[in-house]
Amino acid sequence: MARIICFDIETTGFEYMRGDRVIEIGAVEVVDGKITDNTFHEYINPEGKIIPPDTYAVHKISNAFLEDKPKMSEIAPKFLAFIGDSPIVAHNGLDFDFPFVNHELAMLNLPQIPRSQQMDSLVIARNRVFGPKSYTLDALAKWYGISLTARADAHGALIDSEILAKVYIELDNTAPAPDVSEIIAKQHAAMLAHPKVGGNFPYRKFEPHPEELENHEKFIAEINK
Numbered sequence: 529m530a531r532i533i534c535f536d537i538e539t540t541g542f543e544y545m546r547g548d549r550v551i552e553i554g555a556v557e558v559v560d561g562k563i564t565d566n567t568f569h570e571y572i573n574p575e576g577k578i579i580p581p582d583t584y585a586v587h588k589i590s591n592a593f594l595e596d597k598p599k600m601s602e603i604a605p606k607f608l609a610f611i612g613d614s615p616i617v618a619h620n621g622l623d624f625d626f627p628f629v630n631h632e633l634a635m636l637n638l639p640q641i642p643r644s645q646q647m648d649s650l651v652i653a654r655n656r657v658f659g660p661k662s663y664t665l666d667a668l669a670k671w672y673g674i675s676l677t678a679r680a681d682a683h684g685a686l687i688d689s690e691i692l693a694k695v696y697i698e699l700d701n702t703a704p705a706p707d708v709s710e711i712i713a714k715q716h717a718a719m720l721a722h723p724k725v726g727g728n729f730p731y732r733k734f735e736p737h738p739e740e741l742e743n744h745e746k747f748i749a750e751i752n753k
Contacts, residue, residue, distance in 0.1 A: 531614045532558040532647075534696055535568075536688040537625055538587040540577045544631045549574040550600065551589055553607055553629075554686030556693040561700065563693050568610040569686040571597040587683045600632050608638065615647050617696050619665045619688075622648040649696055656702045665692060672698040 535555035541548035555568040573594050584590060618625035630640040653663045660671045665688065669676055674694045679687040736744075 530560050532617060532696070533611045533614050534558060534617045534649075534689050534693040535611075535625070536618065536685045536692060537628060538589060538683065538685050539583075539628060540574050540579045541583055542624075544628050547577055548628075549577045550628060550632050551579070551594055552587070552685040553603065554684065554689040555607070555610060556686075556689045558693050558697065561697055563690070563697070567686065567689075568607060570603045570606070572603050573597045573599050575599060601636055604633055604636055604638055608633075611641070611645075613645065616641060616645050617647045617649050617692065619649045619692055619695075621646060622651065649692060649699060652696075652699050656699055656704050665695065668695045668699075674698075 533555050535553065537550050537554075538552035539548050539550050549572070551572050551574050553568065553570050553572065557564045557566040571589070571594060573596075574591070579589065579591050616626075626641055626646050633640045649665075649668075650663055653660075653668055657663070657668070657671065660667050666676060669691055672695060674691060676691065678690070
């Protein structure tokens with residue numbers, strides 16, 4: 529049985545090294561290419577970290593809403609138990625989600641998510657999908673015809689995890705994009721194999737006409753200018 533976890537987080541900001549915190553975790557289980565009903569979802573008290581207006585505008589989660597929510601110290605062990613040793617997928621996860629969550633886990637002296645479990649759907653998409661102008665989760669969802677109406681008003685970790693799971697399943701069923709460098713090399717080899725390429729051109733066996741020489745000299749003169 530192949531088990532994959534697709535997850536997403538919402539945070540107070542982008543810089544965990546400057547004190548930003550995770551305020552929501554959502555995760556969806558995918559088994560043998562199908563989304564199951566087994567999910568994980570928790571809101572988390574940021575312990576005094578203020579959510580700025582521009583961040584609130586994205587996920588619509590306020591400090592007032594999070595006042596009575598559990599702290600990360602309560603949520604982290606449950607999240608680790610949920611993911612177990614399964615591969616974990618996040619979109620742009622290598623640059624954002626995994627470092628952010630691992631920072632939270634490190635502060636609690638808990639085991640971090642090892643690199644061997646981390647999968648980034650952004651990296652997968654760039655290697656498998658040739659066509660979209662953008663590789664954001666929204667763009668990939670639209671590319672595969674996956675509805676985004678569930679989060680028309682705001683982002684949410686569980687909603688985005690469900691969208692990610694659907695995108696990941698499509699990516700998993702998509703053959704890798706062609707290696708452009710390999711295609712160019714094959715085309716180059718085909719050109720060299722052409723009978724009129726390289727040293728196979730017929731040699732001219734008569735002298736150029738005076739008018740041809742004159743035109744050639746004019747052409748060279750123009751280039752030298």
